[in-house]
Amino acid sequence: MASHSDQYCIDLPTAPATENKILVTGASGFIGGELIPELIARGYKLRIMVRSNVAMYRERWPSVEVVVADVLDYSQLKEALEGIDCAYYLIHSLHSASRFQELDALAARNFRQAAEENHLKRIIYLGSLGDPESQLSDHIRSRIKVAEELQKGNIPVTFLRAAVIIGSGSASYQIIHHLVRNCPVFLFPVWAKSKCQPIAIRDVIRYLVGCIENKETSGKVLDIGGQDILTYRDMIKIEAQIIRKKRLFLNSGFSAMSIYIRMINALTPVDHDLIKVLLESCTNDVLCLNTDIKNMIPYEPLSYREALVNALPIEPKGNPIHKKGNDVSQLGLQPQVLGPPHKSMGFISDIRYFLLHKPDEPTLVHFDSLAERENYTFRILQRLGVEVTTFKILNVHKIGINAPVKNVFEELLQWNGDSSCWPNHIAKVVNRNNRLENLSIYLFGWTKFIPLFKLSAITIKKIPDAVGADNARYLLYKCRGGYPIGIFSMYVRSSIADQNEKEQSQLFLVVGFNFYGKERWSNRNLINRMWEAIHDRVTLNVMNRFKQLCEWRFDKFKKG
Template structure:
């Protein structure tokens, strides 16, 4: 069995690869920027954790010590200027550190590109370059080149799903006619795990794809059919550039424009496998690779059962703040605006906690839904994530989960939920919801904290204070009412026998 390092373990693929490697009997070390992001994952107690950024040479070298197979699952999505140089620098440093540490193999998941012709998008070009860096390094490397990955929670799949479900008729740009070879996430994971046990002399790239070659328009129609929806009316138009298309996708789907853009740009060119040589090393399963319709069916089943292990939003949002909540003593005398609210609740602590842990997504924010939607729309207009990310699970949360334009920074089950804002703000913001028993009563506590950046940050707080008072002022009352309803539902109903017993007593 191999000793494996998984980078990007908080991301969509990495978070699913780790338990698969463990199930196959491998030892796993996860390289993450913050160990706390792994704390609540079901497999966290079975892995080693190394805190390191791929741009930190010393920490990366330490993370790679004693490793046989290193999985490189890092790629900038939605990055701003200079992301190509950042990707290049990180890959070169990782390859050098892996060689110095005596790593037997690097495994990289890249993108499927046309063999000749067609100008690559900046993101696809960067992914191709990273693959070449590993293939030219002193460590044997396997580069798996995949097109669209179909699975519950993937950005590509959510983009497809929401476009299909929300638009019975759509005008679409030319890229819907590009041919692509999608692959089920289960097959991607099967390939990745297999390379932990294959001899070291293999050093090359492989195209990987499912059995179907389809246009995006055909995928929309197949998705509609599997989901039991009527045939969609698709009217191609030649005028929507990738930039305009990404904003259109951002309006219709939960995927924000800055992440939708590289996905859309990757669809401009055909993405069809030119070979299937990987089968000589990782044979196809007896039942064959998973087809597109089956992959969609499996993904929709996971979504219906609220069994989505990871989502595209599991990874940190580019440009989002990562600073922890400042403690009050450290900020004494500084600029830290705080809005505190409390309210007694006519319900058991368990009922109140169910409301707190279930906040956001389809359950909403218990205060002026229209105002929250407007705030989300403004954030998306400013290039932020808005409210449409929703939740990974409708009932349970863990550190690192995204909830609309918040991310779970801390959760103490039954007591505290702290959310860090990932909306576009001139400062840093947190929302803290907690519950406690005081003098025999259940009490709900709420605290909003804002640390401004510069004069604009102060102006933002003062100008938005009336809005905050309205929003945050209503939340405690509505949360308390929801908790009381939860408590009433959980109390057993009394029947006529209970009534007669009380009368006899």
């Protein structure tokens, strides 16, 4: 049984009904990933339904039965529901594609019919708040239609209706949080005055678990919300207070939804289609129309401020934050499956992926003193075979990669203008005849103009030294042009246990800054500092994306 130390439901005022065998659909999503550990901790017999990656879920939750099924495949669904007493229906398409309402309805119809054939006792469905009599967004209306489709059968359906869910892995929270982090000025449209009753993920899970344990909730439509009723403007301002960001908030008569969607897409890591779906829902008030559940499962939900504070340090138990480019389904979040970095689609994407985004894993090697920096510089330059008196100022980034040195270096040899790891719409890489000896970097991809800078290979070391214990390989270039770099190297070696390096390989990206002959570290002017700050953020993203690519590729190689 799971530990209760980090469980939401430890003091829930209901008793586990462990005689029921439960199916959780949407196990790969944010809500499912939070719900499953709670049900395990309370002793339930669980089966979870996923569409792929069975081994990963069995490793994550060894006590849980895992089945592969798609709600659009009736035969798979019927088999997945065999022997189940109660089921959580946590599936929704959040695409803005024209067919998503049709597919949502078909999925719900299949599920209802398969559940009836298997004689289920109950279905619990988590949908959206919204007054059915008002002009609702397509997204909210589709969720209501799903509930109506499930309710057409003879199995009691508990329909929980929630507004914005606040948790570290929810798409709504990520939009709010990253907007406040990245946007200094807010121009609020008229629809930002719509009212919302946000609810903490803790309280959503408590209600979901409480419903399975309280038969009085069976067959009911129950609204769930937090303590506060707020406008979307209020919600953003409170987040700014919590993370201590001074922001300018202005009202605006400008309400073009498409422009706001693009702006949010550029400033947050959330998918464009998901942003569109969620923003269109902001035009409606989403408030609890009944409070019946407070009498059935009596406890005090968190305030919005408390929910935000809890979201800051807590990582989702099941899944990572939803990222752009992944499939948007199952409440908008996907399992932590290795995959390649999503390729940038243009200049705005490059700005978002390489300048605005800040990955969790830092790469910049920090030095406490000039002497420490110079010593580190000396050892690296000496290892690379560079004249140590020529380039004294080094900027060093380092990241561990769970793949062999040989595989990592082979990825380095594929560096070109089509790489998903490089901001080619800001600074396009051109290698003539697919050779790495001479590279040109063009600003904004304008290849008809003079390059931003050129790289001429000093050494391309493909075979490690026979006497070298670190299996090192590297690309080393001399640079010239309008970018203040003297040398540039991408260097990979085996990890060293004595240095507490846990991954198989360590990748270094080394730059010898040469500010037009002004090499003294202490005398860098503002322009030079800006160059280095931009370089650091871009390099941080390049290396994290390269790590992701290498580990995904090596994982595929191991699986054949």
